[in-house]
Amino acid sequence: MIQVEDLHKSLSGKNVLRGVNLSVNKGEILVLIGMSGYGKSVLLKHIARLFRPDRGRVLIDDKDIGPLNSSELSEVRSRLGFLFQGGALFESMSVYDNVAFPLKEKLGLKKDEINERVLRELDQVGLSGAEDKYPTEISGGMQKRAALARVLVWQPEIILFDEPTTGLDPIIGHAILQLIEELHKNRNFTSIIVTHEFQRVFKIAHRAAMLHEGTIKALGSPDEILDSDDPIVRQFITGDTEGPISYR
Amino acid sequence: MDFIRNLGASTINYVSGMGNMALFLIKTLIYGFTPPLKVINLLKQIRFIGTQSIFLIALIGAFTGMVLSLQGYYTLNKVGSVAFLGPMVALSIIKELGPVLAGLMVTARAGSAITAEIGIMRISNQIDAIEMMGLNPFRYLVVPVFFAGIISLPLLTQIFDLIGIFGGYLVGVKMLGVGSGTYLGEIPNYLDMNDVLEGLYKSISFGVIISWVSCYKGYYTGTSGYGAEGVSKATTQSVVLSSAMILIWDYFMTALLF
Numbered sequence: 001m002i003q004v005e006d007l008h009k010s011l012s013g014k015n016v017l018r019g020v021n022l023s024v025n026k027g028e029i030l031v032l033i034g035m036s037g038y039g040k041s042v043l044l045k046h047i048a049r050l051f052r053p054d055r056g057r058v059l060i061d062d063k064d065i066g067p068l069n070s071s072e073l074s075e076v077r078s079r080l081g082f083l084f085q086g087g088a089l090f091e092s093m094s095v096y097d098n099v100a101f102p103l104k105e106k107l108g109l110k111k112d113e114i115n116e117r118v119l120r121e122l123d124q125v126g127l128s129g130a131e132d133k134y135p136t137e138i139s140g141g142m143q144k145r146a147a148l149a150r151v152l153v154w155q156p157e158i159i160l161f162d163e164p165t166t167g168l169d170p171i172i173g174h175a176i177l178q179l180i181e182e183l184h185k186n187r188n189f190t191s192i193i194v195t196h197e198f199q200r201v202f203k204i205a206h207r208a209a210m211l212h213e214g215t216i217k218a219l220g221s222p223d224e225i226l227d228s229d230d231p232i233v234r235q236f237i238t239g240d241t242e243g244p245i246s247y248r
Numbered sequence: 249m250d251f252i253r254n255l256g257a258s259t260i261n262y263v264s265g266m267g268n269m270a271l272f273l274i275k276t277l278i279y280g281f282t283p284p285l286k287v288i289n290l291l292k293q294i295r296f297i298g299t300q301s302i303f304l305i306a307l308i309g310a311f312t313g314m315v316l317s318l319q320g321y322y323t324l325n326k327v328g329s330v331a332f333l334g335p336m337v338a339l340s341i342i343k344e345l346g347p348v349l350a351g352l353m354v355t356a357r358a359g360s361a362i363t364a365e366i367g368i369m370r371i372s373n374q375i376d377a378i379e380m381m382g383l384n385p386f387r388y389l390v391v392p393v394f395f396a397g398i399i400s401l402p403l404l405t406q407i408f409d410l411i412g413i414f415g416g417y418l419v420g421v422k423m424l425g426v427g428s429g430t431y432l433g434e435i436p437n438y439l440d441m442n443d444v445l446e447g448l449y450k451s452i453s454f455g456v457i458i459s460w461v462s463c464y465k466g467y468y469t470g471t472s473g474y475g476a477e478g479v480s481k482a483t484t485q486s487v488v489l490s491s492a493m494i495l496i497w498d499y500f501m502t503a504l505l506f
Contacts, residue, residue, distance in 0.1 A: 050376050074382035082380045088373035102381040154381075 001026040001190050002158065007046060007056035008214075009039070016042050018214030019056070029184060029191045031222065033198045033236065034211035035245065040194040041085070043211065044160045047192070048082050049073060060158070078106070081156035081189075085163045087147035089135040095122070095146045096131035102154050121149040125179060141172035145179070152183065161193040165200070173197065177204055198237075202226070210236065212245075272464045276394050279386045289392035297358045297393070297459075298400030302407060308353055309408035312345055313337055313415030320416075321424050330424075334431035335438035337416035338409075342439065342447045346409040347401075348498055351454035354401060355490040359462035362393055363486035366466025367479040375467070390463045397459030398452055405451035446505045453501060454494050461490040 007020040016039040024030045032040050045051040047058050049065050057064045065076055089098050099118045103109045109117075122128055125145040135143055144164060151159060164180065165173035181204040184191065195201045202208060202222035210218040210225065210233055218225055218233045226237060235243035320336045366389055369375050378385045413435075420426040465486035469478050 045376070048376075048380060050379060070384075077380055077382045080380065082376070084373040084377060086372050088377040090374055090377075102383075105383055106381050150377075 001028075001061060002047060002192070003059040003062075004043070004047065005057050005059070007043070007058065008054045009042060009046065009051065010054060011042065015214055017046075017053070017056075020211070020214070020216055022209060022216055022219070024190060024192060026190055027188045028206045029193065029204060031198060031201050031205040031208040032192055032194045032211060033196070033208060033225075034217075035236070035247070036196070038211055039214060040211050041162050044082070044162055044192060044194055048077070048080055048160060050082075078154065079157045081151035081154075081159040083144070083147055083151050083159065083161045083164055085166060087135070087143040089143055089147055089150070091135050094132050094134055095127065095138070095149075098135070098146060099150045099153050102150065107154065117153055118149075121153045122146075124152065124183070125149045126175075139172075141168050141176065144168065144176055148176075148179070152187075155187070156189060158190045161191065161195075163195055164193065165195065165197050174200065177201060180204065198222075198225075212236075268468070269460075269464055272390075272467070273460050275386060276390050276460070276463070279384060280391045280394055284387070285395075286387055286392055289388060290395055293392045293396030294400055296361075297354060297396045298403060301354055301357055301400070301404055304353055304357055305350055305404045305408050306411050308349055309341075309346070309411035310415035312349060312408075313341060313412035313417075314419045316340055316345070316412070317416035317419040317424075321420060321426070330426055331430050331434055332438075333416070333420045333426050334413075334433070334435045337420070338413050338435045338439050339443060341412040341416075342409050343443050344447075344498075344502070346405045346412060347447050347450035347454055348494060350405045350408045350451065351401065351458065351494045352491055354397075354404065354454075355458050355462075355487055355494065359458045359490050360483050360487050362459070362462040363466040363469075363483045364479055366390075366463060367469035367482045370467065370469045371475060371478060385467075390467065393463050394456070394459045397455035399455075401455030401458070402448055402451040405447060409447065442505075446501075449505065450498060450501050453497060457493045457497060458490050461493065462486045465489070 002022075002024040004020050004022040007017050008015070009017040020043060032043070034040050042051060046053055049058070049068075052066070057066050059065070060076055060079075063076075065073065068076060089095075090101065093101065096118055099121055100114050103114045103117060119128070119131070122131060125148050127142060127145055127149060130138060130142060130146070135146070138146070148164075161180070165176055168176065177200055180191075180193075183189075184204070193201055193205065198208065202225075205222050207220065208222045208225045209216050212232055218228055218230055220228075225233060228234060228237070231244050234240075235245050241247065316337050317333060320333050321330060324330045324332055324336065366375075369389070375385045375389070378388060417428075417431055421428045421431050465482045469482040
């Protein structure tokens with residue numbers, strides 16, 4: 001469903017992506033791991049075409065999204081959801097208005113239908129009763145769930161998660177992952193999850209990939225990654241400070 | 249060799265920055281003149297840029313008129329021409345000080361806040377989130393500010409002019425003893441419609457400059473640094489660039505309309 005071919009990108013003179021090749025099948029959850037600042041979020045943003053590659057291409061259902069014009073891109077994006085690291089909720093709007101925003105502005109639905117869908121999604125993520133609160137009035141975990149409700153509300157086929165559990169306590173983080181797993185079972189979306197907390201996320205993933213120095217260093221089932229003999233993958237998994245990965 | 253390389257790199261950055269700014273304005277105009285226009289967002293911005301600036305503009309206008317009257321009286325009295333105090337205050341304010349000072353005040357109060365707000369939306373991915381919904385961030389964030397600037401600046405300038413002339417009246421007539429009829433009566437003899445239009449054209453163009461620069465700097469916050477530092481840099485650049493552009497453009501407009 002998603003294919004990334006020979007993707008290159010340099011930012012501020014640094015070669016962040018140096019020929020990434022990756023494919024994600026329909027209905028699959030793929031976890032993307034790797035050192036901080038090694039381009040995981042940049043790769044996600046290329047898949048959403050928030051970034052343009054220097055070289056290479058991204059295909060969604062065999063269609064190259066690079067040359068799409070704005071209306072074609074809008075159509076592709078209507079099938080995509082992106083859960084940003086900080087949630088990216090609009091701070092000037094209540095939780096309800098945040099979730100209702102795409103329905104009102106993009107789909108132009110009637111008030112009753114918007115209300116029904118918003119309340120259903122908020123209930124699904126456990127935020128019933130928090131409709132009138134503003135993003136600054138709720139916890140980080142609630143912000144993530146509200147942002148997830150905003151992504152889910154237009155029922156995307158593909159959801160890109162950028163560190164969905166970062167900054168949350170273990171219990172709330174676990175609850176978010178359980179929620180993603182449950183939603184995936186019900187809706188069967190295709191998903192890429194960028195995370196550092198791979199031990200927990202691997203439990204819900206079908207495959208995992210490690211991005212290192214701008215390329216996919218390892219790709220396989222979560223168990224294969226965990227048992228990998230590759231010294232780079234091993235060091236990352238064990239968190240050892242000694243090894244081929246220099247953290248300084 | 250490094251010097252030449254750095255000079256070349258700076259020149260390329262400078263030229264491409266100017267090109268990006270021009271493209272940003274063209275995009276704003278294209279989206280601004282094609283429907284849909286987000287009327288609610290536009291009204292919110294008029295309230296923020298215009299309505300909420302009235303007190304500041306009135307205050308600065310009053311004191312500008314007052315000091316102008318004080319200084320003008322001192323100078324005109326030396327040559328025995330205090331009868332020209334009213335026209336001098338009115339012409340200075342309507343043609344020059346009203347549009348320029350109102351522009352600089354709005355830059356400081358609203359332009360900086362617009363850059364900071366859009367910049368924070370950029371670094372917290374809120375602009376990306378709008379794009380991911382298949383919506384155009386220009387229509388929601390930039391176009392309303394652009395039109396609000398064009399609508400608000402001339403109105404604020406008129407308020408500045410009126411209160412400035414009245415401030416001058418208070419000092420000239422009530423404090424320094426110039427005749428009320430002399431102060432007000434001489435103004436229509438020396439002020440014509442072209443003077444008023446000059447101030448109006450200037451204030452419209454300053455409205456364009458403020459909204460263009462403040463939105464551009466906020467929208468591309470990531471290019472001047474990251475996080476809070478990036479927003480801080482963008483805000484400073486926005487205020488400095490808007491102010492400089494207002495003063496430079498003011499000279500060219502004056503020369504053109506002279």
